[in-house]
Amino acid sequence: MKGKIYCIGTGPGKDDLISERALKAIEKSDVIAGYGVYTDLIAHLIKDKELIVTPMKQEKSRCEKALEKAEEGKTVSLISSGDAGVYGMAGLLIETAEKSDVEVEVIPGISAVLAAAAKLGAPLTHDFAVISLSDLLTPWEKIEKRLIAAADAEFIIAVYNPSSKKRADYLKRACEIISPYINENTLCGYVRNCEREQEEKGILLFKELKDFQADMFTLIIIGNSTTKLIKNQMVTPRGYKGL
Amino acid sequence: MKGKIYCIGTGPGKDDLISERALKAIEKSDVIAGYGVYTDLIAHLIKDKELIVTPMKQEKSRCEKALEKAEEGKTVSLISSGDAGVYGMAGLLIETAEKSDVEVEVIPGISAVLAAAAKLGAPLTHDFAVISLSDLLTPWEKIEKRLIAAADAEFIIAVYNPSSKKRADYLKRACEIISPYINENTLCGYVRNCEREQEEKGILLFKELKDFQADMFTLIIIGNSTTKLIKNQMVTPRGYKGL
Numbered sequence: 001m002k003g004k005i006y007c008i009g010t011g012p013g014k015d016d017l018i019s020e021r022a023l024k025a026i027e028k029s030d031v032i033a034g035y036g037v038y039t040d041l042i043a044h045l046i047k048d049k050e051l052i053v054t055p056m057k058q059e060k061s062r063c064e065k066a067l068e069k070a071e072e073g074k075t076v077s078l079i080s081s082g083d084a085g086v087y088g089m090a091g092l093l094i095e096t097a098e099k100s101d102v103e104v105e106v107i108p109g110i111s112a113v114l115a116a117a118a119k120l121g122a123p124l125t126h127d128f129a130v131i132s133l134s135d136l137l138t139p140w141e142k143i144e145k146r147l148i149a150a151a152d153a154e155f156i157i158a159v160y161n162p163s164s165k166k167r168a169d170y171l172k173r174a175c176e177i178i179s180p181y182i183n184e185n186t187l188c189g190y191v192r193n194c195e196r197e198q199e200e201k202g203i204l205l206f207k208e209l210k211d212f213q214a215d216m217f218t219l220i221i222i223g224n225s226t227t228k229l230i231k232n233q234m235v236t237p238r239g240y241k242g243l
Numbered sequence: 244m245k246g247k248i249y250c251i252g253t254g255p256g257k258d259d260l261i262s263e264r265a266l267k268a269i270e271k272s273d274v275i276a277g278y279g280v281y282t283d284l285i286a287h288l289i290k291d292k293e294l295i296v297t298p299m300k301q302e303k304s305r306c307e308k309a310l311e312k313a314e315e316g317k318t319v320s321l322i323s324s325g326d327a328g329v330y331g332m333a334g335l336l337i338e339t340a341e342k343s344d345v346e347v348e349v350i351p352g353i354s355a356v357l358a359a360a361a362k363l364g365a366p367l368t369h370d371f372a373v374i375s376l377s378d379l380l381t382p383w384e385k386i387e388k389r390l391i392a393a394a395d396a397e398f399i400i401a402v403y404n405p406s407s408k409k410r411a412d413y414l415k416r417a418c419e420i421i422s423p424y425i426n427e428n429t430l431c432g433y434v435r436n437c438e439r440e441q442e443e444k445g446i447l448l449f450k451e452l453k454d455f456q457a458d459m460f461t462l463i464i465i466g467n468s469t470t471k472l473i474k475n476q477m478v479t480p481r482g483y484k485g486l
Binding site for chain 2: 122126132137153155
């Protein structure tokens with residue numbers, strides 16, 4: 001009998017933002033597969049389970065190993081943080097299981113962008129675009145085109161992977177590219193380590209964002225022209241009165 | 244003593260997609276405020292609570308009533324479905340409470356777009372844009388501009404409020420506007436009543452989407468040029484091999 005793979009988003013980090021559906025799937029799984037940082041976050045939930053932990057950039061082999069276990073008849077949970085479908089493992093897992101009879105069920109989670117937005121107030125309450133600055137899998141020209149399109153059409157912009165050791169100046173480059181389209185006093189927000197230890201957050205102006213030191217655990221939200229500061233919270237009104 | 248207002252996203256509909264943090268906030272609340280359809284979905288969780296239920300388009304008065312109760316010292320939960328920060332009540336509530344000492348805490352939830360994406364497979368696994376076709380609060384010209392920008396820059400596009408009785412042809416209009424930018428065979432998906440009774444979902448081609456009968460409980464996802472069908476699931480690969 002074939003097993004099953006749950007592809008699970010466990011939310012930003014804290015247990016109380018994991019859905020019950022995800023918790024139950026983890027509970028009934030024989031095997032848990034994931035990147036170490038994410039399985040560590042839920043270590044107390046997965047003791048006594050068989051673990052498949054592979055490092056970053058070995059996502060394909062993680063999926064293959066998870067699939068092997070399911071082929072043997074085991075129930076497997078493949079863990080992503082946030083939502084498994086937002087820069088997570090859901091797509092790659094379904095691709096890996098293409099020729100297999102193993103069923104893949106994706107269980108949604110609270111993505112980093114939603115968790116960070118809630119921390120900052122209500123910055124996303126209008127149309128928004130989600131863009132990763134990582135050019136490992138996407139050509140930088142395409143990222144640039146998306147940044148410009150989103151800024152020019154006044155989307156609120158949520159930026160994943162704004163920076164890393166190897167890509168230290170990417171956020172600065174992104175800011176320079178869109179600066180012709182965004183007023184320098186537009187409100188922006190950041191949350192680092194959202195819902196994890198050493199969480200930090202703040203609100204700044206777009207003109208300050210290019211010199212902000214982000215890392216790969218930071219999520220950035222660039223408001224639109226209507227985004228305003230209310231009692232230290234970042235709010236984009238739903239309506240466009242007077243705009 | 245001032246009370247507190249939790250602004251809560253209860254997820255798409257089913258209890259097991261509500262976070263524990265949201266459930267606990269509801270539990271400790273004296274008063275629950277919300278639009279009837281949403282409070283009905285969690286009716287079993289809120290019996291014995293004081294209820295403030297206002298119809299659609301009375302969101303402002305719902306916030307004011309919730310604030311009044313909190314000013315009296317009560318703990319209040321203002322309920323949105325999905326995530327309260329995505330076309331939800333979070334922004335309006337923070338604006339309404341601007342001059343008050345009452346604390347507003349936004350608790351994130353699984354938004355409709357994430358729940359629908361998981362149902363369809365993994366359509367969002369790359370940069371995406373979220374656009375509402377409702378022109379009640381946004382001029383149609385701005386919606387058109389955003390649709391074109393998102394399609395031209397190859398975002399995956401999630402469409403909220405694709406249609407309603409008064410706006411029966413809006414999805415068709417949106418498709419016509421972006422058709423110069425999107426290959427007619429691009430995969431699209433829909434989920435109606437996601438995680439609720441009478442849930443329906445399906446995958447179709449972009450050329451078929453303009454004649455699809457959506458309603459206000461339907462979420463549409465328009466893939467990008469790399470989105471493909473794998474065992475009846477809609478998948479956008481993370482990488483751009485060969486594109």
